[in-house]
Amino acid sequence: METIISTIVIIACTYFFTRRKVKPIEQETDSGTQPEASADILQEEKQEEPPHTKDLCIELLKQLNCEVFVSEEEENRLDFTYQGEHFIIDATNESFFINIWDPGWYVVPLDDLEQMSNVRKAVNTINNYSGTTIVYYIEEEGQKFILHSKRQCILPKDLPHVKEYLRALLDDFFAVQKWLSKEIETQNKEN
Incomplete structure (x- = not known):
């Protein structure tokens, strides 16, 4: 059987x-x-054919009236100012992926433990819901708790309305900053 x-x-x-x-x-x-x-x-x-993403970034940023500087130390790093804020884009011509950074836009003294705690709670809340993430860095020398924003995304040249897409990505950094301010206010009221 x-x-x-x-x-x-x-x-x-x-x-x-x-x-x-x-x-x-x-x-x-x-x-x-x-x-x-x-x-x-x-x-x-x-x-x-290679994606030419770095060249596309430079072209689009110029169309957005940004003056772009290519870092001497790091050839794939683009420094520019958008709406008065300093940004960095890491991009190569061999990949569609880019990293956008908004460095050092919020600082809390390390000795202000309550405010640091409130900021960390606000950052955790925002990072759960936003495509633009907030990261922090502790500068021991200056005794500072510094916030940066980061977004990794793709930037294909054949994307329709690619300039508006990049503008929306950059504008999201400002939306995250406003959101952080509201979250910190909420945290301050709760304490």
């Missing part, structure tokens, strides 16, 4: 797995048409 059940299971598994492998191939040959094949070839050609 066990031999019969084992044989049936082996035959069923063999049928299932061979049928599973054959089915996608059959679907490809049935639905494969010439225009779709041409579109696939064009897509592959697009993917072969």
Whole structure:
């Protein structure tokens, strides 16, 4: 009896797995048409050329009336001012990914423990809901608790309205700063 059940299971598994492998191939040959094949070839050609993201960033920032400086020490670092705020973008021409930084925009003295605690609670709340995250750095030398904002995203050149997309990303940094102020106010009232 066990031999019969084992044989049936082996035959069923063999049928299932061979049928599973054959089915996608059959679907490809049935639905494969010439225009779709041409579109696939064009897509592959697009993917072969580098994204030129750094060059795109420089061009878009200039369109947003920002003066852009390429760091001498780090060639993939772009420094610029947007709406009076200093920003940094780390971008290469080999990747679609960029990192946007808004460094050192909020400082709390290390000896103000209550305010530091309130700021940390506010930061944790915001980071749970925002695409732009807030990170902090403790500067021992100056006895400061310093906040920075960061966002990692993609910046493909063929994205529709790419300039407006970058502007929205940068504007989100200001929204996060306002949100932090409101959260800190809330924390201060609760204490």
